[in-house]
Amino acid sequence: MRTRPLKVALLGCGVVGSEVARIMTTHSADLAARIGAPVELAGVAVRRPDRVRAGIDPALVTTDATALVKRGDIDVVVEVIGGIEPARTLITTAFEHGASVVSANKALIAQDGAALHAAADANEKDLYYEAAVAGAIPLIRPLRESLAGDKVNRVLGIVNGTTNFILDAMDTTGAGYQEALDEATALGYAEADPTADVEGFDAAAKAAILAGIAFHTRVRLDDVHREGMTEVTAADFASAKEMGCTIKLLAICERAADGGSVTARVHPAMIPLSHPLAGVRGAYNAVFVESDAAGQLMFYGPGAGGAPTASAVLGDLVAVCRNRLGGGRGPGESAYAALPVSPMGDVVTRYHISLDVADKPGVLAQVATVFAEHGVSIDTVRQSGKDGEASLVVVTHRASDAALGGTVEALRKLDTVRGVASIMRVEGE
Amino acid sequence: MRTRPLKVALLGCGVVGSEVARIMTTHSADLAARIGAPVELAGVAVRRPDRVRAGIDPALVTTDATALVKRGDIDVVVEVIGGIEPARTLITTAFEHGASVVSANKALIAQDGAALHAAADANEKDLYYEAAVAGAIPLIRPLRESLAGDKVNRVLGIVNGTTNFILDAMDTTGAGYQEALDEATALGYAEADPTADVEGFDAAAKAAILAGIAFHTRVRLDDVHREGMTEVTAADFASAKEMGCTIKLLAICERAADGGSVTARVHPAMIPLSHPLAGVRGAYNAVFVESDAAGQLMFYGPGAGGAPTASAVLGDLVAVCRNRLGGGRGPGESAYAALPVSPMGDVVTRYHISLDVADKPGVLAQVATVFAEHGVSIDTVRQSGKDGEASLVVVTHRASDAALGGTVEALRKLDTVRGVASIMRVEGE
Numbered sequence: 001m002r003t004r005p006l007k008v009a010l011l012g013c014g015v016v017g018s019e020v021a022r023i024m025t026t027h028s029a030d031l032a033a034r035i036g037a038p039v040e041l042a043g044v045a046v047r048r049p050d051r052v053r054a055g056i057d058p059a060l061v062t063t064d065a066t067a068l069v070k071r072g073d074i075d076v077v078v079e080v081i082g083g084i085e086p087a088r089t090l091i092t093t094a095f096e097h098g099a100s101v102v103s104a105n106k107a108l109i110a111q112d113g114a115a116l117h118a119a120a121d122a123n124e125k126d127l128y129y130e131a132a133v134a135g136a137i138p139l140i141r142p143l144r145e146s147l148a149g150d151k152v153n154r155v156l157g158i159v160n161g162t163t164n165f166i167l168d169a170m171d172t173t174g175a176g177y178q179e180a181l182d183e184a185t186a187l188g189y190a191e192a193d194p195t196a197d198v199e200g201f202d203a204a205a206k207a208a209i210l211a212g213i214a215f216h217t218r219v220r221l222d223d224v225h226r227e228g229m230t231e232v233t234a235a236d237f238a239s240a241k242e243m244g245c246t247i248k249l250l251a252i253c254e255r256a257a258d259g260g261s262v263t264a265r266v267h268p269a270m271i272p273l274s275h276p277l278a279g280v281r282g283a284y285n286a287v288f289v290e291s292d293a294a295g296q297l298m299f300y301g302p303g304a305g306g307a308p309t310a311s312a313v314l315g316d317l318v319a320v321c322r323n324r325l326g327g328g329r330g331p332g333e334s335a336y337a338a339l340p341v342s343p344m345g346d347v348v349t350r351y352h353i354s355l356d357v358a359d360k361p362g363v364l365a366q367v368a369t370v371f372a373e374h375g376v377s378i379d380t381v382r383q384s385g386k387d388g389e390a391s392l393v394v395v396t397h398r399a400s401d402a403a404l405g406g407t408v409e410a411l412r413k414l415d416t417v418r419g420v421a422s423i424m425r426v427e428g429e
Numbered sequence: 430m431r432t433r434p435l436k437v438a439l440l441g442c443g444v445v446g447s448e449v450a451r452i453m454t455t456h457s458a459d460l461a462a463r464i465g466a467p468v469e470l471a472g473v474a475v476r477r478p479d480r481v482r483a484g485i486d487p488a489l490v491t492t493d494a495t496a497l498v499k500r501g502d503i504d505v506v507v508e509v510i511g512g513i514e515p516a517r518t519l520i521t522t523a524f525e526h527g528a529s530v531v532s533a534n535k536a537l538i539a540q541d542g543a544a545l546h547a548a549a550d551a552n553e554k555d556l557y558y559e560a561a562v563a564g565a566i567p568l569i570r571p572l573r574e575s576l577a578g579d580k581v582n583r584v585l586g587i588v589n590g591t592t593n594f595i596l597d598a599m600d601t602t603g604a605g606y607q608e609a610l611d612e613a614t615a616l617g618y619a620e621a622d623p624t625a626d627v628e629g630f631d632a633a634a635k636a637a638i639l640a641g642i643a644f645h646t647r648v649r650l651d652d653v654h655r656e657g658m659t660e661v662t663a664a665d666f667a668s669a670k671e672m673g674c675t676i677k678l679l680a681i682c683e684r685a686a687d688g689g690s691v692t693a694r695v696h697p698a699m700i701p702l703s704h705p706l707a708g709v710r711g712a713y714n715a716v717f718v719e720s721d722a723a724g725q726l727m728f729y730g731p732g733a734g735g736a737p738t739a740s741a742v743l744g745d746l747v748a749v750c751r752n753r754l755g756g757g758r759g760p761g762e763s764a765y766a767a768l769p770v771s772p773m774g775d776v777v778t779r780y781h782i783s784l785d786v787a788d789k790p791g792v793l794a795q796v797a798t799v800f801a802e803h804g805v806s807i808d809t810v811r812q813s814g815k816d817g818e819a820s821l822v823v824v825t826h827r828a829s830d831a832a833l834g835g836t837v838e839a840l841r842k843l844d845t846v847r848g849v850a851s852i853m854r855v856e857g858e
Contacts, residue, residue: 023722027580033765034577034645130575136723138567138575146559147565148463151456215680216463257855276729293452293740294565294730300705301726313721314578328757336462 019310104131110205117333128316136308161283199228211253344403448739533560539634546762565737590712628657640682774831
């Protein structure tokens with residue numbers, strides 16, 4: 001084994017960074033044996049150097065992250081700051097000064113992954129980011145390496161623990177959205193401002209990363225259709241139960257049937273209770289992958305948290321260190337397929353639509369005619385009502401999102417339709 | 430991209446090999462883009478060259494596997510023959526003649542993995558075998574690479590599809606073992622001679638491989654305690670249901686609490702219905718991994734079959750080809766921890782024991798005394814009976830297998846114990 005240590009610079013020492021530092025210390029002998037050389041924490045860049053950080057030599061702590069990545073003797077920069085800047089500039093600077101980079105930064109990779117990979121390539125360095133998607137769950141490496149000889153057609157995942165916690169609570173207790181969110185906040189599963197989670201921004205960043213890797217193409221954050229889950233109601237869960245389903249916030253990346261384009265989207269959807277994703281409880285994440293040869297695979301585990309995310313960061317750190325010792329590089333960006341990303345209107349799926357309608361003869365015929373005129377075939381209809389008010393629940397066969405959108409627009413114009421109570425996609429069948 | 434192709438020799442062209450050849454042809458452009466050079470099927474060694482092989486150029490087919498691996502221009506040998514010989518000699522010869530090797534051979538890797546890794550190292554070549562454990566499910570790579578910075582404490586898996594199909598059928602239909610086996614055979618899930626599956630030999634080979642990789646130590650096939658599932662009865666499933674459990678044939682690899690030793694075993698066991706492994710149906714496989722930092726992960730998918738196994742083989746093929754182009758090597762054997770493998774007697778778990786006893790006063794006291802004398806603490810007892818015969822169901826707290834064995838031996842000597850109807854371990858709690 002080489003005795004001269006590989007030097008690691010840690011950018012950020014919050015929940016994840018402090019765990020990375022802790023494990024680097026407590027598991028140092030194992031890491032050395034697995035890498036073939038010791039690894040040494042050579043510097044830790046933080047914003048507030050006066051905060052006590054157990055187990056970290058105060059002499060390593062600096063507020064000057066730029067100077068740290070420019071030192072020139074750093075082998076690997078671990079970026080766990082999050083956000084776009086200064087993380088982006090620091091990573092690029094690190095490549096230019098000879099370091100490889102391990103990042104947990106989903107927002108940055110989703111937005112600027114292509115440019116960062118190009119910077120890594122230009123400097124012949126590694127860029128790894130297993131921790132950016134679904135925390136500790138090995139997902140990037142299996143998609144990029146284990147399935148490199150296969151053709152992935154679909155990735156369907158629960159990639160945000162906060163929203164899964166909220167939806168699971170609504171499903172289990174019958175609570176409404178606000179009540180379940182309050183519980184999640186009280187228990188520390190939701191942040192004070194939960195927007196990034198509940199509006200699907202976090203999941204959309206992960207969907208962009210997963211789609212790009214799965215389909216060997218480039219999917220930008222703006223390419224991902226995004227709907228949050230703040231309007232999911234207890235009534236939706238009751239409807240889902242009647243369908244033998246539950247509701248999850250899903251990230252769905254699909255290759256079109258003709259193989260010529262892909263789509264990526266995040267929205268709440270009903271999935272059958274028999275689907276393996278339906279049983280994913282609490283803040284856990286799981287990603288279901290469908291490919292030509294392998295068939296159906298699922299990866300399950302904790303999608304966030306300091307220690308799980310640190311596990312993914314350290315797995316990447318070992319890989320990058322091994323590459324440096326061996327003189328090789330890991331797989332870079334693979335976007336050769338250059339497939340267009342189709343708009344949401346092209347997505348084909350099934351729909352569950354609840355309508356409030358007038359309780360009089362002929363309403364069902366009117367509604368059914370509107371569906372037929374827009375080419376949306378109805379699977380089942382359930383009608384119930386009293387006192388002049390009624391509800392219609394329509395479940396469609398597969399149709400494009402554009403066709404469904406046109407249908408709903410036309411339904412709203414019918415005098416007999418008082419309102420569209422909910423529209424929910426049905427996935428995973 | 431390099432235009433000169435990498436040359437692949439395929440040893441074996443059965444269910445898996447023919448799928449490997451098919452995908453190499455149909456996905457050749459994708460494989461070339463992902464590797465950075467085309468791959469070319471340079472030879473196919475088979476036993477019966479007269480069998481028609483759709484899509485394979487007859488000029489490539491040979492019965493002389495030794496000559497094929499000795500050609501000297503082969504970059505990668507893909508071994509999908511199975512069994513110990515001639516596979517072992519062919520792989521060693523391949524290394525000596527400059528090729529790297531991808532194998533799907535669980536029996537060989539479990540028995541001779543150390544020697545084969547040494548041969549790969551001596552010739553500075555790669556040895557990959559993702560397909561040897563759980564078919565298409567990425568498992569070796571996640572354990573070896575993604576979790577390389579973590580400390581794995583436990584691997585608990587359903588790694589044999591045939592036995593899971595049989596047990597699932599028994600659970601679902603109430604059928605006995607023989608009836609479920611007959612159904613599995615009729616549907617092609619069990620072989621004419623099912624011994625390797627139902628007696629746990631197949632799962633034991635996978636347990637040896639998984640334990641070695643997970644704990645960075647060497648676990649030989651002989652180190653794995655093995656019990657088959659041919660004696661699991663419909664009555665056992667009824668008992669399991671009363672416990673809120675089902676029964677699975679599990680491969681269990683554990684690090685002792687003090688970290689100083691490991692165990693590996695295969696046997697049927699009760700697991701709670703709430704455990705993610707309980708929901709694994711039919712011939713699917715799933716492996717649950719517990720580690721210090723990542724927590725609980727699960728990997729799920731098809732554990733066998735031509736196409737799924739080929740997917741794993743081709744993922745390895747892409748990795749090995751990339752390594753050859755880049756001049757590096759993938760991770761080799763990591764057995765530095767050199768932990769002793771403890772015998773089955775040291776394993777600590779819970780037990781569900783059904784006894785046929787005389788229906789008279791004092792029997793429970795006698796039985797309880799025997800448990801106490803052997804240091805096995807009882808969690809619950811359920812007594813039922815009529816007409817002078819009775820049954821006692823005892824569920825214990827955690828105890829060593831040795832202590833439980835001593836208890837059962839002593840119970841059998843009691844006049845009032847007519848027989849020990851079943852002993853089943855309870856896992857995953």
